[in-house]
Amino acid sequence: MEVVPLASKNAAAVALQGGAADVIVTDWFWVSRQRAEGRDYSFAPYSVIAGGLMVRSDSQISNIEDLRGKSIGVAGGPVDKSWLLLRAYSKQITNDDLLGLVEPVYGAPPLLNRLVEKGEFPAVLTFWHYQARLKAKGMKKIIDIGDVLEQLGIAPGVPIVGWVFSEKWARANEDALRGFLRASAAAKKILAESDDEWLGLESLIKPGDNATLAALRDGYREGIPRHFGIEEVTASKNLYHILSEIGGSKLVGDSKELSPGTFWTGAIE
Structure with missing residues (x-):
């Protein structure tokens, strides 16, 4: 091979x-x-x-509503699957598409990690291995994609x-x-x-x-x-x-x- x-x-x-x-x-x-x-x-x-939405350890953000009016990092671009799932979840929970509630900042995962660590924006949705690196630095996951799937009626x-x-x-x-x-x-x-x-x-x-x-x-x-x-x-x-x-x-x-x-x-x- x-x-x-x-x-x-x-x-x-x-x-x-x-x-x-x-x-x-x-x-x-x-x-x-x-x-x-x-x-x-x-x-x-x-x-x-797998994966989810990560925030800094000192963040007061704990749910979708807390993201309103904020910028969030999104890896993979506007048709990233986790981002689309989060948008669908937001519509179910708040009746609003997350795209209209926040300003998504699309970018490469390494760059997004650096920016969220520096506090340039309060939350990031990124690929699981980049989330793992953030978790190791003390950041926390506030929305798990597995829970989002369950909420949307998708079997695990x-x-x-x-x-x-x-x-x-x-x-x-x-x-x-x-x-x-x-x-x-x-x-x-x-x-x-x-x-x-x-x-x-x-x-x-x-x-x-x-x-x-x-x-x-x-x-x-x-x-x-x-x-x-x-x-x-x-x-x-x-x-x-x-x-x-x-x-x-x-x-x-x-x-x-x-x-x-x-x-x-x-x-x-």
């Missing part, structure tokens, strides 16, 4: 489409949109939705990020693909059960201190899929409907329904 380092999610998509990579990590919304446009990509779960355990590949390639390399997915699951099991194994990853993830390493370890474990079957597929379809209403064509294109075949049948238990 050859690992191809890439700088961004978009670069990974280009690599897959151009044949420079056989498998990438991305979300199934992208897969569904690609299938709706005639491409044959499919998805096998890698990580479930929905994956959002996974291994993505061409179905044609999967048929031609099924043994290799299944072996790869088994190896991925075995690695997750080891990392879920052994704290010592994480010590060997320090040179790769560069935590900087033991507290950050522990926070990254715990955040990773929170995102490990426990099961992926019909219930999770149904929950994913429900999530698609919610987020497509909020994200619109910028997220899903012209496809109002989750495209058939988005989830690789070999990954459904």
